[in-house]
Amino acid sequence: MNSPEDNILAAHQIHREFPTTGGPLPVLKGIDLDVARRETVAVTGASGVGKSTLLHILGGLDRPTKGEVVISGVSLSRQSEKALAMFRNEKVGFVFQFHYLLEDFSARENVAIPLLVAGRGKSEAMSRGELLLGLVGLKDRADHRPHQLSGGEQQRVAVARALANDPDIVLADEPSGNLDTATGRKLHDLLFELNSQQGTTFLIATHNRELAGRCERKLEIVDGVLTNQNTGR
Numbered sequence: 001m002n003s004p005e006d007n008i009l010a011a012h013q014i015h016r017e018f019p020t021t022g023g024p025l026p027v028l029k030g031i032d033l034d035v036a037r038r039e040t041v042a043v044t045g046a047s048g049v050g051k052s053t054l055l056h057i058l059g060g061l062d063r064p065t066k067g068e069v070v071i072s073g074v075s076l077s078r079q080s081e082k083a084l085a086m087f088r089n090e091k092v093g094f095v096f097q098f099h100y101l102l103e104d105f106s107a108r109e110n111v112a113i114p115l116l117v118a119g120r121g122k123s124e125a126m127s128r129g130e131l132l133l134g135l136v137g138l139k140d141r142a143d144h145r146p147h148q149l150s151g152g153e154q155q156r157v158a159v160a161r162a163l164a165n166d167p168d169i170v171l172a173d174e175p176s177g178n179l180d181t182a183t184g185r186k187l188h189d190l191l192f193e194l195n196s197q198q199g200t201t202f203l204i205a206t207h208n209r210e211l212a213g214r215c216e217r218k219l220e221i222v223d224g225v226l227t228n229q230n231t232g233r
């Protein structure tokens, strides 16, 4: 059994509906989820089922219509926008399908930005940026701008950036969705290596069966709620 301190993320009865011209569109209809420290959890489901919506809510990028998200004992719904932005920067790492690296900055600087935002000094931020790039296998690419990197390398920089403030959980939304199969597989290898070696907790939304199958737990969104799937791992 996990102790309560090991429970990194708890979501209770998350509902999300979007206002549309045809009336409210219910997407999430009562999601309950607990993620323990060091777990790897996959969220699968058909396109349009609400995977991204759920990850945005769990990471505090969007607010639920109803329900509560608690990360490391902190309830997100009680936070002001400003407090939530700070909390996200320090406690949650995000990796998206597209890297969203800043083109005017080097790989090292891109990784260092969340540290600077958190108030760390420049030299400390830059040296940690370099260390994290080493961790994702890009030690010799620190001075490259995003356009001077391959797609797989760009995603690795995005992973390093997600780890900048040593977050409690990394939320990855189709992290290899834009990569070819072989490059995607190398990115998956990196995620599981970080999980086993650094103890990074991952919640990964994906329709990639191989990636989902490598996670300790596989959940599927069906009609707005989560169901358990056996990964057979």
Ligand SMILES: Nc1ncnc2c1ncn2[C@@H]1O[C@H](COP(=O)(O)OP(=O)(O)O)[C@@H](O)[C@H]1O
Binding pocket: 018, 019, 020, 025, 027, 045, 046, 047, 048, 049, 050, 051, 052, 053, 054
């Ligand atoms: N801001 C929004 N306004 C209206 N509908 C939205 C909005 N965001 C997402 N949706 C709808 O919610 C559903 C789930 O979307 P999404 O979470 O992106 O699905 P997935 O990531 O599983 O493909 C879709 O039907 C989508 O059109």
Ligand SMILES: [Mg+2]
Binding pocket: 051, 052, 053, 173
């Ligand atoms: Mg999506």
